[in-house]
Amino acid sequence: MTVAGHYSYWITIVIAMAGLYIVIARGNLVKKLVGLAIFQTSVYLLYIAPGKLIGGTAPIVAEGFAVYSNPLPHVLILTAIVVGVATLALGLALVVRIKEAYGSIEEDEILGQDPAPPGRTP
Amino acid sequence: MISQHYPVLHVVLPLIAAPVMVLARHGGIAWLLATAVSWSSLAVSVALFAQVADGSVVSYAIGNWAPPWGIEYRIDSVNAFLLVLVSLIASVVAIYSRESVAAEVPREQHYLFYTMYVLCLAGLLGIAATGDGFNLFVFLEISSLSSYVLIALGRDRRALMASYQYLIMGTIGATFIVIGVGLLFLMTGTLNLADMAARLPGVTETRPVLAALAFLTVGICLKLALFPLHLWLPNAYAYAPSAVTAFLAATATKVSVYVLLRFYYTVFGESVVFAALPMGGILLALSLAAMFIASTIAIFQDDVKRLFAYSSVAQIGYITLGISFDSATGLTAAIVHLFNHALTKGALFMLLGGVALHLGRIRFRDIGGLARVMPLTSFGVVLAGLSLIGVPGTVGFVSKWYLVLAALEAGAGWLAALIVLSSLLAVVYVWRFVEVAYFREPSEAVSRLKEAPPSMLAASWVMVVGCVYFGLDASTTVGGAAQAAATLLGIGR
């Protein structure tokens, strides 16, 4: 185990932490979705970086190449990207509706408008 | 022979019904199709259940690529039990939804609603049937995305925020699951769960495996709303359309429990989960917290749907409690409670949907004297409530009986006492309904209410009768659960 050999993992971890932090800490609904998207992209690196072989080429069979990088993570991440953007589209559609219903996209302002704190009987 | 394709048909039929509904653009046709595919899925699932009841395994190679190169559907007695449960609830809720959705969702959106409904069904069945780690994630997202939309279709504007919060937490959960599966994939080179299980013992580096276990546990527990990761659930259940609440409460969290069991017992094996990490202790602590804290919160709710949503969090605690024992009896209790709680909560939320038809939100102060005008509905709620408490003669009793047995077997008498004690909290919140509905004079608004339409009432009562029937004759459910538990433990050892 070397620092260089694991550099991609370290960056993956930084991105994952940053994304997760944005999602939980920020109250702005749009910014939360940006954080969510970043958190999801960290997974791309986690899957794909280990599939690379130095000296290999993209996994398209052609004359003159013998070593190909691993195609399976690519397939999985293609699916993950598509799922990510689908989630994003739905999330943003919800944000638009929330803005129309509440006039705000700040979480605490929205929750403040519907006073129904859990665990109380009026 | 068509029967050889059963393992894939129950997922593909609802899947293909969805685009047909969009092309038809007609609410009535969409409802017919949704009902038809739900019942067909149920028929197929029952046939599969019978096929694997003896403990055998049916493997189906999609695309005719042998696993682990292709994606495999793998049915054994554990997920066959789940398939029957999910498609059964979907079939009953489909009948129920016609009137309920007509009242709660704008007419132009009916076909969209049913499209989402069958997609959610296909997603849940796909999660249960698949034998492939990544395919599980894909179908998880199908069911999740469709349930976000279904929740957002609720009448109250709070449904939008509930859906958004569920979307955030659900996506975090799904991403955690992908990270967990990814770590396992990097260590074993395969995505097929059975193949993974076969190769994991040969993996010498345990740290990635343990990290994968942690990520999968947290991710799945977010989806199954284990305390304290339940924050999305109460609002989502409270503000979703009634049919959606009934369907999701009875199926979505249950399927997540199945995924947890599948990873714990089939992939990692008991020795890793319960010996290398103190998962048993963690699950036990969180389950107890869920049983007591969530039940206590439930008692103080003013909104009846929210009350029973918190009660769901507590009931999930009973299920994970059963898992934490890591014994045949404990697993049997957990699996049988999956089924029993699905029936009970399905019945409750369907009956409440009948009240919501006229009232919108159901608050205690608005339903005083409800039993006078809606006697059948109120009586059904009481029966299902007795099942929540665990009174003998209802399914709830069967679950608690096996849970107490498992606790005693593990030599934890104090735990058995706690299980009984926590039921007292359920007595309190069920009694609140009884007191309000039976011992108050109906207000003018209440006296104008009337029973829900026959199709809704009948569908709800099917569930209520199920609560009592399977409480009196538990041989089918307990037998199925015991077989499932044996299968899980057999693979684990």
Place this chain on the structure above:
Amino acid sequence: MKGYLVLRVVAKLMIAFMVVFALYVQFHGDFGPGGGFQAGVITAAAIVFYAIIFGLPAARAVVPDWLVEAMVAAGVLLYAGVGFAGLVLGGNYLDYFVLAADPVEGQHRGIFWIELGVLITVAGVMLKIFYMFASRDEERSR
């Protein structure tokens, strides 16, 4: 932007080029990078481009809403239908081997049709989402 003649002419050329490129990405996906998803995105982008230059109503006249919604459904239906074709011809679900006498030829056929399904649905969905967001704005500012 309706007044800019140069822009409009260039845009028309660009759109034609984009559609051709989408087709290239679609059908060259077997040999190079690309496939149904990417081609679908490019196709949708071409029409979005058209809408930006010529206005949303113009785009909706060329590619009307009912067509987009039909595309959204048709692609999935085509994909799932290929699966059923395998089933009817005696194979498993999504079995391409049985689609032709020669197994490799069958694979080719299967992949062609499902990639087409992906293209149709992805293009339809991306376009639909754009329409929904864009028209939401128009109605609000009215």
Place this chain on the structure above:
Amino acid sequence: MIIATLLTMIAVITVVIVRERNLFAVVVLFGIYSFLMATVLVALDAVDVAMTEASVGAGISTILFLSALHLSKGIEMKPLHRPFLPLIVALATGAALAYGTLDLPAFSDPRAAIHQHVAKRYVDEAARETGVPNIVTAVLASYRGYDTLGEVTVVFTAGIGVIALLRRMRPRKRGEGS
């Protein structure tokens, strides 16, 4: 070396995004982030993924974000949340990831399990078995074609979901619940 540099740039941009409070800036930075990610993916030989990430991350996502911002007129305010709990959650996740990745095979180790088992057959046989030289396409469309069916269904679900959420209803009184 190129990869390491690009990765460092990505990490820097991520940190900037965390701190930035103007939403338009955040969205633009996210577009740049996606482009950098796509470039890294090319360097990692994942050309199909890079193409998709460039069109989805930098293209579609950015357009979606911008139109949502336009509709919601949002410019981020000061965070009112207490940052401690999120920080703990993020740190715990990072620690778990670090713990898990320590024992993973080093970068470009050909003996790693992922190169030896399932993928090996794809690399060796896919072109012959399916007649498609692009192995990613072969696996995507054939071996794991069912995943792709699921993926298309997810896209379909999102499309129909957006219709259900954003289509204007004919004006009619809808009881707003409370």
